[in-house]
Amino acid sequence: MNQLFAVALGGACGAVLRFMVSTGVYHWLGRGFPYGTLAVNVIGSLLLGLLTEALVLNRIAFALDYRAAILVGFIGAFTTFSTFSLETVYLLQQGQAVKALLNVAVSVGVCLLAIWLGLLCGKALAGQTLPGPDGLFPYGIILVNVFGAFLISAVATALLPKVPLAIEQQLTLMIVLGFSYLGLSGLYVLLYLLEHGSAYPAQARGLALGFTANTLAGLLGLGLGWWAVRQLAKLGG
Incomplete structure (x- = not known):
């Protein structure tokens, strides 16, 4: 039950922050491309890679709820694969196949790079x-x-x-x-x-x-x- 509460609390914070970041990015760059979703996914991937070493691989026994709140709740709610998929389909339906393919390539490629960089930094420091x-x-x-x-x-x-x-x-x-x-x-x-x-x-x-x-x-x-x-x-x- 403690882990369930921790995930719920982290998820609430992550969802609110995702709304603020994605909304801010869309107001800044416009909605011609899924910039907001891309931003939250890249930032979340970097944080996930960075914190994995510190929160998981160090295996602090009595911090299970803490890890669940951050990795599952906060980062899980902050990032969004479903919105990325929906926006990609919308671009295809609007006849913007180039933007759709670019969204897939950039989202997957940059998020993988962000995870890798985060893991490198986490392993070097944590x-x-x-x-x-x-x-x-x-x-x-x-x-x-x-x-x-x-x-x-x-x-x-x-x-x-x-x-x-x-x-x-x-x-x-x-x-x-x-x-x-x-x-x-x-x-x-x-x-x-x-x-x-x-x-x-x-x-x-x-x-x-x-x-x-x-x-x-x-x-x-x-x-x-x-x-x-x-x-x-x-x-x-």
């Missing part, structure tokens, strides 16, 4: 630690979390203004997304440390250091994502 007097310091997972924070911030900064929401609602969504990510990623750092030998309260300082370092690094990633998109907007405008 599980990398430094020993210390207060236990392990999981810098690899923290770097993965920083990249996730950067990606979330960049996507939200670029696309939320394209969604028909009041500025107060946009700011609220960005704050909720940012702090939810920081909380969940910090929780995973704690779970990882506890699973790999850190004990509470004996090594409480090491646990606090890992959580604090992840939070500060995540804030840096969120800030860099916002800054990067703003700089690109200035160059383009």
